[in-house]
Amino acid sequence: MESIAITEATAAGDRRRTPARSEPLYAAVDLGTNNCRLLIARRTADGFEVVDAFSRIVRLGEGVGATGRLQPAAIHRTMAALRICAGKIRRQNVILSRAVATEACRQASNFPTFRDRVRRETGIELEMIPAGEEARLAAAGCAPLLDPAVPHAIIFDIGGGSTELTWLEFDSDGHAVTLDAVSIPFGVVSLAEQHGGHEVSAETYEAMSAATMAALAEFEARNNLRGLIAQGRVQMIGSSGTVTTLAGVHLGLPRYIRSQVDGCTLTFEEARGASRMLLGLDYAARAAYPCIGRDRADLVLAGCAILEAICETWPVGRLRVGDRGVREGILFDLLAEAQRRHAAKPSG
Known part of the structure; x- marks a missing residue:
């Protein structure tokens, strides 16, 4: 894991500024058992700068332990949050993104139906990741x-x-x-x-x-x-x-x-x-x-x-x-992927 800095746009003008074409934006969505979180960032010389963020407690996992299914009220709360995330991603013209779902969705037998609804209604491609990948991303995000x-x-x-x-x-x-x-x-x-x-x-x-x-x-x-x-x-x-x-x-x-x-x-x-x-x-x-x-x-x-x-x-x-x-672990991965894609392009 490389130590990479994270900076935040703190001035109101920075938060509203539309990035230039030379500053592509990347997005990470972390849909957990309790929270729905989004970060949108651009690369900097030593890491990335957050240009937009969102976090909402949705309690997607409410009742999953007892029923093995995502509950209608929890899905309703989560869909509302994901629509906000999707709107921010569209408005910021993000070029590369990843959205992951964790423990609640790993336990839920109706996750495939929920995933399809998320794709259909928001355009977000939600990926259920195994526990090992979640641990890797969390550790990568904390590496700095x-x-x-x-x-x-x-x-x-x-x-x-x-x-x-x-x-x-x-x-x-x-x-x-x-x-x-x-x-x-x-x-x-x-x-x-x-x-x-x-x-x-x-x-x-x-x-x-x-x-x-x-x-x-x-x-x-x-x-x-x-x-x-x-x-x-x-x-x-x-x-x-x-x-x-x-x-x-x-x-x-x-x-x-x-x-x-x-x-x-x-x-x-x-x-x-x-x-x-x-x-x-x-x-x-x-x-x-x-x-x-x-x-x-x-x-x-x-x-x-x-x-x-x-x-x-x-x-x-x-x-x-x-x-x-x-979220930060996802962004580090996306930055590395973008760099690999750029390096693989034929010169000239």
């Missing part, structure tokens, strides 16, 4: 946050229906190489639906964390990460709404501010303190808390329980927070 001075890294992405983990090391040329990856079937939506998310007791919280730890045990057994952690040779990066929310809570932000969260560092003690503070609040208090709101109030504690399990299993002591992941 890696410290090459630390030889190994754990990158995790706590999603709605699953959690992806990637174990990396730097080779002799300074490139990050994936050694192992796993997807465990524990995410904020699936755990909240199983254990309840509105009112969470300390016992329920511990049960969610213990179940996650049990699921992580095999990955630890075959890689012995703890041995390298004891030598100080491992870094950790967390990419998800859970870690970005906890960072915002810890920082005391009056509202979510990406520039202050993305790339910041949380010690395990700070993360646990924020988690336990939220555990002491009822649903209404969590919903009223800055950086959480009603859309996340019933899911955040499930995410905290997963995070605590990860931190307990691999006591690195601190983690780098990434407000980035699958």
Whole structure:
């Protein structure tokens, strides 16, 4: 994985500016169990610049665990979000795009029907990707946050229906190489639906964390990460709404501010303190808390329980927070593909 910078067009004029023909645009859509996310970007000298973005909580995976099917209300919410994505992609004259669907769609027997409807009504070609590809994309999206001075890294992405983990090391040329990856079937939506998310007791919280730890045990057994952690040779990066929310809570932000969260560092003690503070609040208090709101109030504690399990299993002591992941990984792939196509064109 090459370390590539990500910049954002921050001035209002930059966001509205139509790119010149020499600046083609690329789009990435990540349709997860909980969120529908879009990034549109252009290449820069050292990475890419985001020119448009969209994110909406759609809860596509609501009820999938119990029924094995995408539910009509969830499909309706998701189609509305995908129509917005499609409109932005058309207006920006994107030349290359990729749209992926993850755990909820992997579990749903009616995904083919849903995929065909998305294509028919929005023009978006939705691709259901396996868990290994999701983990690869999430890790690639976070690669710019890696410290090459630390030889190994754990990158995790706590999603709605699953959690992806990637174990990396730097080779002799300074490139990050994936050694192992796993997807465990524990995410904020699936755990909240199983254990309840509105009112969470300390016992329920511990049960969610213990179940996650049990699921992580095999990955630890075959890689012995703890041995390298004891030598100080491992870094950790967390990419998800859970870690970005906890960072915002810890920082005391009056509202979510990406520039202050993305790339910041949380010690395990700070993360646990924020988690336990939220555990002491009822649903209404969590919903009223800055950086959480009603859309996340019933899911955040499930995410905290997963995070605590990860931190307990691999006591690195601190983690780098990434407000980035699958979408950014897709964009890096698209930039590389465009470069290959350009190089393959006959000269003259």
